[in-house]
Amino acid sequence: MNPTWSRFNVTSVVLGFAFLYLPIVLLVVFSFNESKLVTVWGGFSTKWYVSLFHNQGLMDATWVTARVGVISATVATVLGTLAALTLTRYTRFRGRILFSGMVFAPLVMPEVITGLSLLLLFVAVGLDRGFFTVTLAHITLTMCFVAVVVQSRLVSFDRSLEEAAMDLGATPVKTFFQITLPVIMPAIVSGWMLAFTLSLDDLVIASFTSGPGATTLPMKIYSQVRLGVTPEINAACTILIAVVAVGVIIASVANKRREVQRQLDEQAAQRG
Amino acid sequence: MKSLGSIRRDFAPWNDPNAKPYIQFENVTKKFGDFTAVNNLSLTIFEREFFALLGASGCGKSTLLRMLAGFEEPTAGRILLDGQDLRGIPPYRRPVNMMFQSYALFPHMTVEKNIAFGLKQEGMPAPDIEKRVAEMLKLVKLEQFAKRKPHQLSGGQRQRVALARSVAKRPKVLLLDEPLGALDKKLREETQFELMDLQQNLGLTFVVVTHDQEEAMTMADRIAIIDKGEVMQVATPAEVYEAPTSRFVAHFVGNVNMFEGKVAERAANTTRITGATGAQIVVENSTDSKAGSDIVFAIRPEKIKVTSKKPADAVNALEGEVYDVAYLGDMTVYHIRLDDGQMIRASALNAARVTEDPLTWNDRAWVSFRPDAGVVLTR
Incomplete structure (x- = not known):
């Protein structure tokens, strides 16, 4: 293939990237604005970043979001992995289709409905809304995503690895922890990261299921924006974008490196 | 003395009426739903024998091997190993080890960890494991590859790791499922002789499943020709070739x-x-x-x-x-x-x-x- 930078190609690329990233670039630029007015440039400054760290409300919300994310992602990963194992390994049990349908339903369920139904449930059982209920709701939301990611790995898993382990004297439990789990670990880690990200940016379900003292960062940002956008919010968002971007870049670089190393190893092995 | 074929076989317990059978399939049937994979099959294998199960794909030979390893239970009949009925004994308690067609090397472990896996499971002390692993690596000539992961090895090296791992525990019987199927022709021929030498040196009983008649003829003391879950003939390679007992066997071999x-x-x-x-x-x-x-x-x-x-x-x-x-x-x-x-x-x-x-x-x-x-x- 011969990459030619025709006028059409350049225009497409520029338009495409502008469409995707212009809003984000503006947000980042204005986070360094000296002026208090969000849309008027008043010179470069990092004062909003300083004031951000003195905004107790935002810092609290960040801390809540981080805890909700870690706990819900971890529990969802355990449950989602178990669901994926059941779905791939026990292909013949009564109600399997119903079970798989129910595991994957939250994928397509509108968040408003999930949030509302959870709210009604928590009210009905008399559960005080707060940190616990948000975490529970996020587990419900993210578990199915973990199940999908882990299941796709398990489908291509070579069962003879487990048979070999048992043949060599490992009990089924040992086989699971020493062979199956390590081999599917990359998928489990991606599942966890996906669950964490989903929990991190969920606004709808959190608004329904959260209570006083358990305001997550997206909720906090949203409520502040309603009172008027301050450059402080821009700064908070910029930090959030930076964190996510660094995470994604590290993950993909590590992945690429592993891939390249693997190819080199295999070529070396073929040469003998 | 006249004999079929060009090899004189001094090891022939199957001709000795007093020889004790080592592995016995007694009227074994295995059904998967409506499909009968193994049909009322009886077979006797002797200690230290190199025994081949030869047949086309889907004839039930792999099912026989998997029943011996414990991954499948017979629907009817029983399997005895050294006089002990194997029914109900899970794979991880059977004194047999298997070399898988795909090798099934653990991708997250180095060569030495792979070989040591079975020894660790039986609780062997660490210094002994180390010694045995070194011995196994020497046996398959992979000493300098001990720290490599499976994906850093060539096909032939992986095959040897799989072999070393499966004999490391000194099983009573080694089961080999198409052991050379993934190797190219030249390497396959070399490895056939290596396997025979290994079996002689270790004094183990080998049961190998193959669809390659030349491979079976080269390595085995006796060959069982399997078709549609039934034994067509059990005999030495020379007898199978020179004195087939049915048209099927005559056509199948050569x-x-x-x-x-x-x-x-x-x-x-x-x-x-x-x-x-x-x-x-x-x-x-x-x-x-x-x-x-x-x-x-x-x-x-x-x-x-x-x-x-x-x-x-x-x-x-x-x-x-x-x-x-x-x-x-x-x-x-x-x-x-x-x-x-x-x-x-x-x-x-x-x-x-x-x-x-x-x-x-x-x-x-x-x-x-x-x-x-x-x-x-x-x-």
Whole structure:
């Protein structure tokens, strides 16, 4: 293939990237604005970043979001992995289709409905809304995503690895922890990261299921924006974008490196 | 002493009525739903034997191996190992180890960790494990690859790691599922001899599943030919080739010519057969050949001589035309169309560089063979 930078190609690329990233670039630029007015440039400054760290409300919300994310992602990963194992390994049990349908339903369920139904449930059982209920709701939301990611790995898993382990004297439990789990670990880690990200940016379900003292960062940002956008919010968002971007870049670089190393190893092995 | 084939076998417990069987399949049946993979099969394997299960894919040979390893339980019948009934014993408590067709090396472990895995499971002390792993690495000549992961090895090296891992625990029986299937031809031939030496040195019982008849013939003491979940014949490679007991076995192993006919006349040592088209051939007596019965005479291509003139002393000589001829270097293959229409495949070893009697396409030719050159089959 011969990459030619025709006028059409350049225009497409520029338009495409502008469409995707212009809003984000503006947000980042204005986070360094000296002026208090969000849309008027008043010179470069990092004062909003300083004031951000003195905004107790935002810092609290960040801390809540981080805890909700870690706990819900971890529990969802355990449950989602178990669901994926059941779905791939026990292909013949009564109600399997119903079970798989129910595991994957939250994928397509509108968040408003999930949030509302959870709210009604928590009210009905008399559960005080707060940190616990948000975490529970996020587990419900993210578990199915973990199940999908882990299941796709398990489908291509070579069962003879487990048979070999048992043949060599490992009990089924040992086989699971020493062979199956390590081999599917990359998928489990991606599942966890996906669950964490989903929990991190969920606004709808959190608004329904959260209570006083358990305001997550997206909720906090949203409520502040309603009172008027301050450059402080821009700064908070910029930090959030930076964190996510660094995470994604590290993950993909590590992945690429592993891939390249693997190819080199295999070529070396073929040469003998 | 006369013997079938060119190898004298001193190890032959199957001919000794007092020999104790080591592995016994007794009327074993295995069904998967409606499909019968193994049908009322009985088989005896002796200690230190190199035993091959040979058959086309889907014939049930792998199921037999998996039942021995404990991954499948027989639907009916039982399997004994050294006198012990294996029913209900899970794979991780059976004194057998298996080498998998895909090798099933643990991708997240180094070569030495792979080999040590089974030893760790049985709680062997660490210094002993280290010693045994070193010994195994030496055995398969992979000492300098101990720290590598499986994906850093070539196909042949992976195969040797799988082998080392499966013999590290010194199992009573080693099961090999198509052990050389993934290797290229040259490496496969080398490895066949290595496997035989290994089996001799370790004194283990080997049960190998293969669809490659040459592989089975090379390595095994005895071969069981399996078709549709049933044993067709259990015999040494030479017996399977030179004395097949059925048309299926004769066809399955090597090339064969079949003369269909009826028993015309029985003399003291020989039987005269009238072929379907009237050709007369004389063969050695078989117990099954009663006068008038339908039989088949099966003869291997290399037992048939092709000449341009009728040999003076030949008992059996049939005339035809050279239909095709192929020079393969070590031998020449002829396809002769007999005058009655039957196509005969014959091959001649090119023992000399120069031949007195060259043949070409469409030449008239005679095929001749001795009365004891083939076998009479009724099945």
